[in-house]
Amino acid sequence: MEIITPPSLNSYDYANIFTAYEDDDGLQFFNLFNTIIIDGEIDPTLYTEEFYNSADGWYALSQKHYGTYRLYWTILLANGIVNPFEDIVAGTKIKILNPSVISNILNQMAIK
Numbered sequence: 001m002e003i004i005t006p007p008s009l010n011s012y013d014y015a016n017i018f019t020a021y022e023d024d025d026g027l028q029f030f031n032l033f034n035t036i037i038i039d040g041e042i043d044p045t046l047y048t049e050e051f052y053n054s055a056d057g058w059y060a061l062s063q064k065h066y067g068t069y070r071l072y073w074t075i076l077l078a079n080g081i082v083n084p085f086e087d088i089v090a091g092t093k094i095k096i097l098n099p100s101v102i103s104n105i106l107n108q109m110a111i112k
Contacts (some may be wrong), residue, residue: 023077026042038077038078038080041092042095042097046098046101047078047096047097047098047101048095048096049056049093049094050094051090051091051092051093051094052089052091052092052093052094053086053090054087054088054090058072058084059072060073061075061094062074065096065099066102072084074102075094075095075096075097076107078094078096079094085102
């Protein structure tokens with residue numbers, strides 16, 4: 001079994017936390033047992049809060065705060081949202097991790 005790096009992944013993509021493998025038959029697969037967990041309360045100095053506007057959506061929030069839509073999953077993680085298609089009530093207060101925290105997460109993903 002060989003570890004591979006899929007060439008189509010952007011370094012911001014959540015799929016990067018899953019180690020990709022290729023078996024003896026050439027089939028590629030991810031190790032889905034890797035994950036990023038934000039356990040417990042997040043230190044308030046590590047995020048800002050804003051009220052969710054359903055007209056924006058997760059991609060737009062990511063673009064607004066991080067300059068790329070590809071980091072939408074960090075907003076979901078910070079808010080304990082498992083299903084990005086689940087309706088969130090407009091006006092719900094959400095956490096937006098500071099860019100320095102995002103850099104730390106991305107650096108940890110690159111180590112694997």
